[in-house]
Amino acid sequence: MQFPIIEFPWLGSGTVIAIIAVTHVLVNHAVAIGGSLLMVGLEYRGWKMNRPDLDQVARKMSKWILIITTTVGALTGVGIWFSTMVIQPNAIGSLLRVFFWAWFTEWIVFVAEVILILTYFFTWDKWTGKKKLRHIRTGMALSFASWLTMTIITAVLAAQLTPGQWIETRSFWDAVANPTWLPSLFFRTFVAIALAVAVFSPFIRWFVKNEETRATILSDFGKWMMVSIPFMLAFGMWYVSNLPEKALELIVWASGLQGKEMVFRLLHFFAILIMFFLGFRLITNPKRVSLVLSAFVAFLSIGLIGEFEMIRETIRKPYVIYDYMYVNGIRVDEVEKFNKEGFLPNSKWMAVDEVNEDNVVEAGREIFKGQCLACHTVDGWRSKRALGERIEGMTAEGLDNYIKNLHTARYFMPPFAGTDEERRALALYLEKAVNSPEQLDGMAGESK
Amino acid sequence: MMNLLAAQTMIPNDFELAIPGNIGFFKVLLVVSFILHIFFVNLTVAGSVLAVFNEWRGWIKNNPRWDRLAEKLAVQVSIHKSLAVVLGVAPLLIISVIYTRFYYPSTILIGKAWLMLIAIIIVAFLMLYVYKFTWERWQNKKGLHLFFGLGGALLLLYVPLVFLTSVASMLQPELWKEGLSIFTAFFHYPTIWERYLHFLFATMAIMGIYLIVLGNRQKRENPEDGELFVSFGKNVALLFTFLQLAAGPILLFSLKGDVMQLFLGGSALQTGLLVVGIILALLLIFSLYQYKRSDSRIWLRSALVLIVLVVSTMGWLRHEVRDSYLAPYENQAVHDEQVTEQALEK
Numbered sequence: 012m013q014f015p016i017i018e019f020p021w022l023g024s025g026t027v028i029a030i031i032a033v034t035h036v037l038v039n040h041a042v043a044i045g046g047s048l049l050m051v052g053l054e055y056r057g058w059k060m061n062r063p064d065l066d067q068v069a070r071k072m073s074k075w076i077l078i079i080t081t082t083v084g085a086l087t088g089v090g091i092w093f094s095t096m097v098i099q100p101n102a103i104g105s106l107l108r109v110f111f112w113a114w115f116t117e118w119i120v121f122v123a124e125v126i127l128i129l130t131y132f133f134t135w136d137k138w139t140g141k142k143k144l145r146h147i148r149t150g151m152a153l154s155f156a157s158w159l160t161m162t163i164i165t166a167v168l169a170a171q172l173t174p175g176q177w178i179e180t181r182s183f184w185d186a187v188a189n190p191t192w193l194p195s196l197f198f199r200t201f202v203a204i205a206l207a208v209a210v211f212s213p214f215i216r217w218f219v220k221n222e223e224t225r226a227t228i229l230s231d232f233g234k235w236m237m238v239s240i241p242f243m244l245a246f247g248m249w250y251v252s253n254l255p256e257k258a259l260e261l262i263v264w265a266s267g268l269q270g271k272e273m274v275f276r277l278l279h280f281f282a283i284l285i286m287f288f289l290g291f292r293l294i295t296n297p298k299r300v301s302l303v304l305s306a307f308v309a310f311l312s313i314g315l316i317g318e319f320e321m322i323r324e325t326i327r328k329p330y331v332i333y334d335y336m337y338v339n340g341i342r343v344d345e346v347e348k349f350n351k352e353g354f355l356p357n358s359k360w361m362a363v364d365e366v367n368e369d370n371v372v373e374a375g376r377e378i379f380k381g382q383c384l385a386c387h388t389v390d391g392w393r394s395k396r397a398l399g400e401r402i403e404g405m406t407a408e409g410l411d412n413y414i415k416n417l418h419t420a421r422y423f424m425p426p427f428a429g430t431d432e433e434r435r436a437l438a439l440y441l442e443k444a445v446n447s448p449e450q451l452d453g454m455a456g457e458s459k
Numbered sequence: 460m461m462n463l464l465a466a467q468t469m470i471p472n473d474f475e476l477a478i479p480g481n482i483g484f485f486k487v488l489l490v491v492s493f494i495l496h497i498f499f500v501n502l503t504v505a506g507s508v509l510a511v512f513n514e515w516r517g518w519i520k521n522n523p524r525w526d527r528l529a530e531k532l533a534v535q536v537s538i539h540k541s542l543a544v545v546l547g548v549a550p551l552l553i554i555s556v557i558y559t560r561f562y563y564p565s566t567i568l569i570g571k572a573w574l575m576l577i578a579i580i581i582v583a584f585l586m587l588y589v590y591k592f593t594w595e596r597w598q599n600k601k602g603l604h605l606f607f608g609l610g611g612a613l614l615l616l617y618v619p620l621v622f623l624t625s626v627a628s629m630l631q632p633e634l635w636k637e638g639l640s641i642f643t644a645f646f647h648y649p650t651i652w653e654r655y656l657h658f659l660f661a662t663m664a665i666m667g668i669y670l671i672v673l674g675n676r677q678k679r680e681n682p683e684d685g686e687l688f689v690s691f692g693k694n695v696a697l698l699f700t701f702l703q704l705a706a707g708p709i710l711l712f713s714l715k716g717d718v719m720q721l722f723l724g725g726s727a728l729q730t731g732l733l734v735v736g737i738i739l740a741l742l743l744i745f746s747l748y749q750y751k752r753s754d755s756r757i758w759l760r761s762a763l764v765l766i767v768l769v770v771s772t773m774g775w776l777r778h779e780v781r782d783s784y785l786a787p788y789e790n791q792a793v794h795d796e797q798v799t800e801q802a803l804e805k
Contacts, residue, residue: 013471014563015637017570031577081541082584089544089551090577096555097570100563101474107556108476118549125545129538183479342475359471360564360637 012340012358012381014100023391024384028094029324033317035087037206040199040316043080043157045207047128049235050076051150053228058143064224068215070135073150077132081125099385101340102331109177109186110167117163120156127153158200165196172327173253178334194250201243202316205286208236209312212293212305226297233293240287255333258326261423265325266318282311328423337425339385346428354378354429366432372451375440378433382425389444399445410438466632470788471560478557485557486778492549494774498665499543504619505666506536507587507612509695511605518601524687531673531688533591533608540584558629561785565629572621572641583614620645623654630784631715653710660699660706661770667696668766671750671759693751696762700744707737718783729779736772743769 019027050072057065095103107114131149138146169191170177176185212232219225251259268275289308292300331338341349349357355365355374358381366374383398390399402410414434418426427434443450478485510532517525554562566573590608597604621641628634628648636647645651670692678685711722711733721729743765750758 015567015570015635017567027574078585078588081544082581082588085541085544086577086581086584089548090574092551093577094574096563097567097573100567104555104559104563105474105476107552108474108479111479111552111556114552115549118545118552121545121548122542125541129541133538181476359469 012354012360015360016380016384017097018380018384019391020388021391023386023388023393023396024098025324025386025396026391026393028091028098029321031087031090031094033320034083035091036320037313037316038079038084038087039157039161040203041206041210041313042076043084044154044161044200045203045205046072046076046211047150047154047157048204049207049211049232051147051154052231052235054150055147056227056231058147062224062227064221065227068219068224068228072211073132073135077128080128085125099331099340101342102336105332105336106167106171109170109183112183113163113166113187117160120159120163124153124156124160127156161199161203162196165199166192168323169195171330171332172258172323173255174333174335190253191250194246194253198243198246198250201239201246202319204235204239205243206312206316208232208239208293209286209289209305209308212289212300213302213309216300216302216305222298229293229297229300233290233295233297236286236290236293240283240290244283254326257422261326261328262322265322282315286312325423329418329425339382339425341382341425341428346426349428350430352430354381354433366430366436371436372440372443374433375436375438376444376451378429378437379440379444382428382437389448398441402441403445405442405445407435407438407442410441411435414438466635466788469564469635470632471564473560482557485553486782489550489553489557490775490778492546492553493778494771496543496546496550497774498770499539499546500619501662501665502539502669503536503543504612504615505662506532506539507608507615508663509666509670510536510590511608511612514601514608515605518605524684527681527684528688528691530591530594531677533587533594535673536587537591540587544580554626558781558785561629561632561788562625564632564635566625568628568635568637568639569621569624569641569644572644573625576618576621579614580618583611583618586611586614619658620651620655623651623658624648626781627651627654630781632788649715650710650713653706653713657703657706657710660702661773663699664696664703665766665770667692667694667699668747668762670695672763675759693747697744697747697751700740700747703740704744707740714780715784718780721783722780726783729776729783732772732776732779736769736776739765739769739772 018024050069053065053072054069057063057069092103127149131146131153134146134149138149166187166189170186170189173190174186175189176182177189212229215225215228215232219228251262263269263272263275266275268278286308289300289304292304327333327338329337331340334343336342345357353365355361355363355377358377361377361381363370363374363377387396387398389397391397394400402413405413411434413420414427414437417424427437429437510529512529513525513532514529517523517527517529586607590604590611593604593607624641624644627650628644631648634648639647671689672692674685674688674690674692676685677688711719714722717725722733724730743762746758746762746765749755750762
């Protein structure tokens with residue numbers, strides 16, 4: 012490990028990134044991309060049908076879209092980067108080198124997006140009458156720019172899971188045009204529309220008082236939903252078919268339903284069915300569609316997008332960049348070197364440089380920080396990742412053997428990278444940390 | 460020398476993957492995009508501070524003109540803050556890529572405060588939205604209204620300190636220390652407060668000039684309001700540009716000795732840049748003074764050109780400060796070889 016390490020003993024490092032990232036995806040998909048499309052679609056309908064009431068609702072939507080995207084949306088977007096930079100510096104640092112020019116282009120699109128949303132929002136009163144079409148086109152451009160930001164960043168995200176040819180060629184364009192880029196982009200596009208309908212419908216149902224207005228809007232929303240779901244499913248299948256075999260096998264496990272594949276399938280089947288049902292109700296009976304149903308679907312779809320992101324992150328294990336870098340920041344090609352020369356002598360910021368008789372436990376703790384902390388805690392809230400629960404009662408010797416074969420027994424775990432002494436030190440530290448933490452009190456660097 | 464060697468055990472090795480482009484070109488991009496970013500940061504921070512100040516002043520003095528100015532500023536802030544954030548992406552991207560070995564550790568060391576910025580900025584922006592959108596509705600609840608404005612402004616005033624800590628501490632790896640709280644870090648690493656002072660004055664000076672432009676446009680709608688905004692802008696711009704004559708040297712003398720020397724005759728480039736910057740700043744003060752006295756457009760135009768030049772020069776200058784600090788560490792590999800050679804000769 013080359014960088015200092017920050018610890019989140021209860022939350023866990025991964026959770027910190029996840030909270031920020033899932034919030035961002037939700038805002039980005041539902042509000043920035045899907046929401047802006049619904050908004051400008053509404054404005055267009057109002058203009059075509061000469062219905063100022065629709066225009067008013069579109070305007071109100073634009074205010075909330077502006078507020079949400081320029082606060083929570085923008086800052087959690089930067090936040091993903093902020094958090095990976097301090098928690099996963101090896102991964103994000105490497106990705107920045109590979110995708111620098113993609114990110115730089117992304118920056119230009121971001122700036123355009125912000126200028127467009129500000130222009131759109133501040134010209135409602137100015138661009139009316141003959142200039143209305145210009146306003147609508149600005150909205151369309153905004154919607155397109157939001158989508159374009161996703162297009163670029165999806166390339167990076169997809170490449171982490173399926174770097175494809177890049178592994179051999181190290182070429183920028185191979186990294187961008189990786190096997191899951193387009194399927195995941197189109198999948199996300201329709202997810203965004205369906206999610207936006209799900210999230211905005213309860214608000215329209217609740218706050219738009221005029222029944223006629225509400226009915227027109229909701230039946231439009233219903234059509235968006237009905238069209239999006241089949242495309243979402245089709246592109247979703249294309250995406251899944253391009254996943255690495257091992258990642259594919261981890262999907263059900265990653266959802267927390269291991270061994271209950273039927274339950275997993277049924278749950279998702281019904282979830283989609285309910286979304287479809289809402290779309291159907293919105294079209295057939297927009298005046299009387301139930302607020303409870305629309306609110307339920309809103310929460311359900313938020314849950315689904317969160318679940319999708321968590322599964323996508325989990326099935327990539329043991330890698331953070333597939334076949335290139337493990338999730339703890341160690342490159343695949345470094346393991347052999349560390350096995351021979353040691354992990355500690357090849358690291359910086361560690362309290363000790365090597366294992367010797369006097370520092371075994373401390374050395375073990377430093378190795379724990381360097382190789383395990385990216386995903387695990389000792390006693391954090393996520394019991395699956397809290398070693399206190401996972402390995403309770405195991406002896407140092409047993410742990411040592413277990414760690415040696417960890418990556419073959421559980422292939423989603425990275426291999427231990429270090430010498431035999433280092434592995435024993437780690438085992439000894441874990442035994443103490445889990446079974447008799449009081450013995451570690453007062454040890455240098457021990458955090459409570 | 461000892462420091463350098465000690466620091467070497469903490470400066471990470473670079474990534475295996477190459478930096479995808481020409482470093483010199485990246486540095487130009489860094490300086491230019493940072494200047495764009497900081498310009499809108501200035502308008503956001505000073506805009507929110509002066510909005511609150513003017514609303515308060517209008518309230519106390521029962522003068523609606525100040526209130527109208529404050530409202531104008533609050534609307535402007537809601538625009539500038541989004542541009543400030545989005546324009547910040549490019550400099551952060553570039554500094555991450557070309558100074559990875561220095562910038563990552565310095566930021567990770569204040570990692571939790573760094574992560575808190577996300578929440579702090581979101582809350583600040585939301586408070587400022589409440590502030591802006593409730594102006595009419597809360598005319599009779601000035602205390603509550605001011606609370607949201609002040610809260611947002613104070614949070615925004617805190618943010619630069621954290622950024623300054625990461626960019627100041629990246630320059631002195633020998634001082635890197637784990638486990639410092641952010642408030643300890645503010646005092647542990649040199650130059651942070653001096654940079655902050657220099658930043659605050661610049662922020663106000665730029666806002667002052669911005670107010671002049673805003674006021675002149677306002678004259679078309681409401682001449683008396685416009686006149687008031689312009690004269691307030693003149694005073695703010697002149698006062699804070701003048702104060703920079705103190706804040707600048709304070710920062711200069713807080714730099715590490717050998718780096719400071721480069722700017723005081725030690726190096727033609729660094730010294731030349733500094734001299735040009737100071738001359739431009741003096742000309743700016745002169746122009747602002749003349750504009751205040753004569754109200755002649757030519758002096759305003761001159762001030763506008765000069766402020767762009769001053770900000771650009773200073774933006775470049777601070778980049779030179781960074782590279783001067785980092786030079787010994789960047790050259791360490793070369794240095795090591797020389798030391799070995801010397802040893803062999805003896």
